[in-house]
Amino acid sequence: MSKALILVDVQNDFAPGGALAVPEGDRIVPVINSLLPLFDHVIATKDWHPKGHASFASANNQPIGSMITLNGFEQVMWPDHCIQESHGADFIPGLNSEFIAQTIYKGTNPNIDSYSGFFDNQRLQQTGLEDYLRSCDIDTIYIVGLATDYCVKFTALDAISLNFNTYLIKDACRGVNMQPGDDEQAIAEMHAAGVKIIHSNEVNL
Ligand code: VGL
Ligand code: ZN
Numbered sequence: 001m002s003k004a005l006i007l008v009d010v011q012n013d014f015a016p017g018g019a020l021a022v023p024e025g026d027r028i029v030p031v032i033n034s035l036l037p038l039f040d041h042v043i044a045t046k047d048w049h050p051k052g053h054a055s056f057a058s059a060n061n062q063p064i065g066s067m068i069t070l071n072g073f074e075q076v077m078w079p080d081h082c083i084q085e086s087h088g089a090d091f092i093p094g095l096n097s098e099f100i101a102q103t104i105y106k107g108t109n110p111n112i113d114s115y116s117g118f119f120d121n122q123r124l125q126q127t128g129l130e131d132y133l134r135s136c137d138i139d140t141i142y143i144v145g146l147a148t149d150y151c152v153k154f155t156a157l158d159a160i161s162l163n164f165n166t167y168l169i170k171d172a173c174r175g176v177n178m179q180p181g182d183d184e185q186a187i188a189e190m191h192a193a194g195v196k197i198i199h200s201n202e203v204n205l
Helices: 025-038 129-135 148-161 182-193
Strands: 002-008 041-047 067-070 073-076 102-106 138-146 165-174 196-198
Touching: 002 025, 002 148, 025 138, 025 165, 041 129, 041 148, 102 129, 129 138, 138 148, 148 165, 148 182, 165 182, 182 196
Parallel strands: 002 041, 002 138, 041 102, 138 165, 165 196
Antiparallel strands: 067 073
16 A cells, blocks of 8 residues: 655645735745655646636626535635636646646536545545545545645545545645634644644654
8 A cells, every 4th residue: 555645736826926826825835845755656636627617706796705505505706716728727836746647637517616636516526536546556645735724625524534544734735714714723624534634844654
């Protein structure tokens, strides 16, 4: 059995200056770069939305940050972000992306959002991440990336539900923090679900 590092949505639109900027989102890049050589398997997810995606405020004539009910599920109204093939969807410059063996795309269904790297928010479809990990005999995953309170959190919770031994490297993540403290709340939820919360200097493979 082996271990993998999973980079969640380390993309320009989540860096300062991006469409859905995460405060200090770019600060995780040197931490991730220092971790990359420690792993035999590095997998990235990319948020990868078609234009006019159902999670976009602009597509629903709603204010950014408001909530709507979409197919019976609560949906935050986001600014247009991570449009397929756009600069905003590229990895943040400086990330040593040559270590990435596989990229998993999510949020591609125009009608359904996908915070988790494993499933869409309605759990109708898998992204391929689980199959890829199983095909490589990976049972332990270390998660880093953006944003702690959305895609990182839901990826980690799904990983636990799929019985992966799951670590969150706290200093290699940042939160959107629409409400102050959302990131700490998300970390508490992950911890309660069985995710092991560690610092990058505790990664000992
Ligand atoms: C994300 C909001 C919308 C994330 C993606 O990567 O955390 N958040 N789409
Ligand atoms: Zn998105």
